[in-house]
Amino acid sequence: MHEMSLAMGLLREIERQLKPYGPEARATRVFLEVGGLRAVFPEAMQLCFRAASQGTVAEGAELVIDEIVPRGRCVGCGREREIDHTYFLCPDCDLPVKLLAGEELLLRSIEIEEPDPKGDK
Amino acid sequence: MKFDREEAARFHRGHGKPPGHEHPEHQEPVQEARHAELRTTAAGAAGATDTDTADDAGAQGPRKAARTEIEVRFDLLDENRRDAASLRERLREQGVFAINLMSSPGAGKTALLEATLPRLGAIRVAVLEGDIETSADAERLAPFGVPVVQINTGPFGGDCHLPAPLVADAMEKLPLSKLDLVFIENVGNLVCPAEFDLGEARKVVLLSVTEGEDKPLKYPLIFRESSLALITKIDLLPHLDFDLPRLEENLRRVNPELRVVQLSARSGDGLEDWLKWLSDELGEALRASD
Known part of the structure; x- marks a missing residue:
């Protein structure tokens, strides 16, 4: 299950991003883009994220996965359309389709919770 | 981490010890109750979608939070990709052509190497053997007298694929300046190895005829990433209801540019086609580096 190595890399980046916000800052939501062509299963990713986030700044954070629909453009007719992940030929021309989207594996943003300085001190 | 946060929260409420205090068993019962309440509030806030919830939670709880x-915009594969890129550059400088062999377990990667190694003539070759456990495959290749380095992913959490840093470390154990070709035999798996660039020059996927002609549609990524597909164990075709034309059509659907070679390491059928592909690719790489 390579989702575990990916989740661990994700957590390393979250910890790195939160460092400037001080020791009390926590990640509350993590937004991930996963292209439909990646061999990454959202359920497995959720499970691995929960396991890998134990004891980190993202423990208990919600992982929001945005699944990106694959899109491509035919090298022949130039028509752009959504593509079935098993079909990379243009249904009209039988020519290869150039990918425009669907291969993402991106940590897009992090929602950070930090103690309010006014209420805290 | 959570411990620090709760300690800090208690401290700010004026209930006692400063953050980092190390004897929570000395707390009074009332503090334990608030402890639990804080935990619930935090869990509720994390599950909510409204971003104002944090302030609500702060109003009930001891602290305000923003x-x-x-x-x-961090690409999760970048870390591995960077390691792979620097390995690719190192191999190019040394004039070493690396091939990443991928397949499900038992498709015939090691058998292919056993059939290939004695037929390489003057090409100086080495093998990196990736497995979760055991050095059984490295032992199978020992009689061929080529350098073999076993990589076990077991100590690294039993990873189902080889990542670039492990391959880079293993490459350092090889006499790279005295080599032309390195086969990287990946961990047997049709899913995970496809995601990880190893700095190789070419990816080759093997699919045995006993696995079924639908595999390219079920695991498209590995077939999309590869330059060549080897259909292995074709000596078994007379015993199977295997639809070879349908497999070839499925391969073309997922990767119209994929080259396909059918072979049997056991009977030797098709090995010439594979060796020709190999020498063509190797020759092209050598000419390009001159």
């Missing part, structure tokens, strides 16, 4: 969303 939530902000920061844009990151």
Whole structure:
């Protein structure tokens, strides 16, 4: 299950991003883009994220996965359309389709919770 | 981490010890109750979608918190990709052509190497053997007298694929300046190895005829990433209801540019086609580096 190595890399980046916000800052939501062509299963990713986030700044954070629909453009007719992940030929021309989207594996943003300085001190 | 946060929260409420205090068993019961309440509030806030919830939670609880969303745009595969790129550059400098062999377990990667190694003539070759456990495959290749380095992913959490840093470390154990070709035999798996660039020059996927002609549609990524597909164990075709034309059509659907070679390491059928592909690719790489 390579989702575990990916989740661990994700957590390393979250910890790195939160460092400037001080020791009390926590990640509350993590937004991930996963292209439909990646061999990454959202359920497995959720499970691995929960396991890998134990004891980190993202423990208990919600992982929001945005699944990106694959899109491509035919090298022949130039028509752009959504593509079935098993079909990379243009249904009209039988020519290869150039990918425009669907291969993402991106940590897009992090929602950070930090103690309010006014209420805290 | 959570421990620090709760300690800090108690401290700010004026209930006692400063953060980092190390004897929570000395707390009074009332503090334990608030402890639990804080935990519940935090869990509720994390599951909510309204970003104002943090302030609500702060109003009930002991502390106010502000939530902000920061844009990151970090590609999860970049780390491995960077390691792979520097390995690829190192191999190019040394004039070494690396091939990443991928397949499900038992498709015939090691058998292919056993059939290939004695037929390489003057090509100086080495093998990196990736497995979760055991050095059984490295032992199978020992009689061929080529350098073999076993990589076990077991100590690294039993990873189902080889990542670039492990391959880079293993390459350092090889006499790279005295080699032309390195086969990287990946961990047997049709899913995970496809995601990880190893700095190789070419990816080759093997599919045995006993696995079924639908595999390219079920695991398209590995077939999309590869330059060549080897259909192995074709000596078994007379015993199977295997639809070879349908497999070839499925391969073309997922990767119209994929080259396909059918072979049997056991009977030797098709090995010439594979060796020709190999020498063509190797020759092209050598000419390009001159």
